[in-house]
Amino acid sequence: MANGDDAKTGRPRAKHKRGHGVITAYETLKREILELTMAPGSPVDEIQLSQRFGMSRTPIREALVRLASEGLIVTLPNRSTIVAPIDFLDLPQFFDALTLMYRVTTRLAAMNRSDDEIAHIRQLQAGYAEAVEAKDVAGMIEVNRHFHAAIARAGKNHYYTELFERLLDEGRRLLRFYYSSFNDELPRVYLQEHQDMVSAIEARDIEAADRIAHAHADQIVRQIRAYISADRRLNASIPL
Amino acid sequence: MANGDDAKTGRPRAKHKRGHGVITAYETLKREILELTMAPGSPVDEIQLSQRFGMSRTPIREALVRLASEGLIVTLPNRSTIVAPIDFLDLPQFFDALTLMYRVTTRLAAMNRSDDEIAHIRQLQAGYAEAVEAKDVAGMIEVNRHFHAAIARAGKNHYYTELFERLLDEGRRLLRFYYSSFNDELPRVYLQEHQDMVSAIEARDIEAADRIAHAHADQIVRQIRAYISADRRLNASIPL
DNA sequence: TTAGCCCTTTTTGTCGACTTAAAAAATACA
DNA sequence: TGTATTTTTTAAGTCGACAAAAAGGGCTAA
Numbered sequence: 001m002a003n004g005d006d007a008k009t010g011r012p013r014a015k016h017k018r019g020h021g022v023i024t025a026y027e028t029l030k031r032e033i034l035e036l037t038m039a040p041g042s043p044v045d046e047i048q049l050s051q052r053f054g055m056s057r058t059p060i061r062e063a064l065v066r067l068a069s070e071g072l073i074v075t076l077p078n079r080s081t082i083v084a085p086i087d088f089l090d091l092p093q094f095f096d097a098l099t100l101m102y103r104v105t106t107r108l109a110a111m112n113r114s115d116d117e118i119a120h121i122r123q124l125q126a127g128y129a130e131a132v133e134a135k136d137v138a139g140m141i142e143v144n145r146h147f148h149a150a151i152a153r154a155g156k157n158h159y160y161t162e163l164f165e166r167l168l169d170e171g172r173r174l175l176r177f178y179y180s181s182f183n184d185e186l187p188r189v190y191l192q193e194h195q196d197m198v199s200a201i202e203a204r205d206i207e208a209a210d211r212i213a214h215a216h217a218d219q220i221v222r223q224i225r226a227y228i229s230a231d232r233r234l235n236a237s238i239p240l
Numbered sequence: 241m242a243n244g245d246d247a248k249t250g251r252p253r254a255k256h257k258r259g260h261g262v263i264t265a266y267e268t269l270k271r272e273i274l275e276l277t278m279a280p281g282s283p284v285d286e287i288q289l290s291q292r293f294g295m296s297r298t299p300i301r302e303a304l305v306r307l308a309s310e311g312l313i314v315t316l317p318n319r320s321t322i323v324a325p326i327d328f329l330d331l332p333q334f335f336d337a338l339t340l341m342y343r344v345t346t347r348l349a350a351m352n353r354s355d356d357e358i359a360h361i362r363q364l365q366a367g368y369a370e371a372v373e374a375k376d377v378a379g380m381i382e383v384n385r386h387f388h389a390a391i392a393r394a395g396k397n398h399y400y401t402e403l404f405e406r407l408l409d410e411g412r413r414l415l416r417f418y419y420s421s422f423n424d425e426l427p428r429v430y431l432q433e434h435q436d437m438v439s440a441i442e443a444r445d446i447e448a449a450d451r452i453a454h455a456h457a458d459q460i461v462r463q464i465r466a467y468i469s470a471d472r473r474l475n476a477s478i479p480l
Numbered sequence: 481t482t483a484g485c486c487c488t489t490t491t492t493g494t495c496g497a498c499t500t501a502a503a504a505a506a507t508a509c510a
Numbered sequence: 511t512g513t514a515t516t517t518t519t520t521a522a523g524t525c526g527a528c529a530a531a532a533a534g535g536g537c538t539a540a
Contacts, residue, residue: 018500018523019317046491056525058298061492065302069309077259078492078531090398097399104340158330159337163403258493258530286521296495301522318501318522482540489534498525505518510511 021059025049026066033072033083034172035138044073044081070166086173088228095224098171099217101164102148106197106213108155110206117154118202124150125194132187140187141175147194151201174224189219261299265289266306273312273323274412275378284313284321310406326413328468335464338411339457341404345388346437346453348395350446357394358442364390365434372427380427381415387434391441414464429459 016024029049032038044064050057064081067073075081109117124147131139145168152161193216200208256264269289272278284304290297304321307313315321349357364387371379385408392401433456440448 021524057492058524058526062301062305062523065305066309069306075492079533080491093397093399096397100340100344157333157336159333159403159407163399167399261494297522298494298496302493315522316502319503320521484537484539486537487535490532492529492531494529495527496525498523500523501521503518503520505516507514507516509514 016055021053021055022062022066025053025055025060025063028053029063029067030070030072030169033067034169036173036176038083040083040173041085042083044083046081071170091224091228094167094170095221097163098167099214099221101152101160101167102213102217103210105148105152105155105157105160105164106201106209107206108157108160109151110201110204110209112156113154113201113204117150118198121147121150121154121198121201125198128194129191132191141172144175144190145169145172151197154201190216193219256295261293261295262302265293265295265300265303268293269303269307270310270312270409273307274409276413276416278323280323280413281325282323284323286321311410331464331468334407334410335461337403338407339454339461341392341400341407342388342453342457343450345392345395345397345400345404346441346449347446348397348400349391350441350444350449352396353394353441353444357390358438361387361390361394361438361441365438368434369431372431381412384415384430385409385412391437394441430456433459 029038029044038044046057046060046064049060053060064073064075068075068081072084073081074084113121124143128140128143128147131143148168149161149165152164155161193212197209197212197216200212269278269284278284286297286300286304289300293300304313304315308315308321312324313321314324353361364383368380368383368387371383388408389401389405392404395401433452437449437452437456440452
């Protein structure tokens, strides 16, 4: 209600170009979910959204079906739709899959990368460095995701790429918490690891790429774990 | 047109129970695509389907959106929808991912299986044996898929399970060709491998499970490869 | 006061019609 | 006769409305 209300101009005329409706809704909602603008577990109302985007329920519905099939929202049959909750019991599985995908995609990138792709990856890496320098957390998360996605794509196995991107997206919601646990040192560690990773990929050194990716993943997992268990200790310290 | 025409009873009354429309359409179409009843590349007409299933285009559309997000159909914007073609150039990637998922899911099953799950898996394995005995190709493909899916589920990592099931489904279309290349010996080899696999899982012998899964995957990939390259030679022998 | 039933409310699922993009066909032109 | 342009056709995208579940609230009876 309080967000995008253009229903004042008589008619909410802002005609999308046909076919763009679904895309707009889909991408906007996806971004908002991943950035935690829409809180996990909060209800998703079709009518409200259709008003907000100035379109009928049909395209909204299609966007929601897509998001549901990516696991970003959950639909309770005949009753309410909610933003997918973050299931902390799933974390070990998540970490396991994430680590494997880090390794596999980086390995494949070392095998199959083209020169153009290396250039692109280096560019993203530079962007990451900038974000770290500027202490721009949102930027770091964003660029970091694109950096690893680009590596995965250079590996040229779309099965891995898809799963990995999904994991990275899923992870972005965690990262929102996670990055808040940063002291200023850690991003530099990652920066160096990224650097080494790119070098290994460029040199087509598969084993090195694997090793670095593995270490990188472990590092990240360890960090998130530390944050979460620290969080638990907070509760544990409540006097009884 | 020639299929399910109930529009004679005044009204096409065959009322699904609300919510079941989409599910029916989705599952039916999915099955037909995987069984090659719907040929890869053949057009999918919403109107025709809505007539066939006796429902409006809306639920059909939703089913198609889901199928599209699983990669089983391809939608050309504003113009036609087709059953996803089988891309033979993708095969190396497919094999790679399939092999990895075989290994990972079997490993995890060996780590995490419960006694109930082992029982269930053994049951499916028995079903597979029966299908082989009866030389029921469709049955073999079906049970084989469920056998491996059950193992994956016993591994309890839904990220892997989902990807693996998708790969197995995607593979079912290939298997339709593939199984036709069977001589009577091969299914028995698989039977034995399955047997060993279950034993390793039951014994919680992770390394053995991994080794067997790897060998199993290699065996399958080799077989499909052989079939495909044999097929190529057929063309190569055309006199010029 | 409390338990059970009925009615209202809310939100999803489905429908049929309309709109429009893009391909195919038909036409005109060189 | 070949190519460019217009027209037709087809199927996807969108809309507004209605129907049916499920949850919540209110009412009655014990």
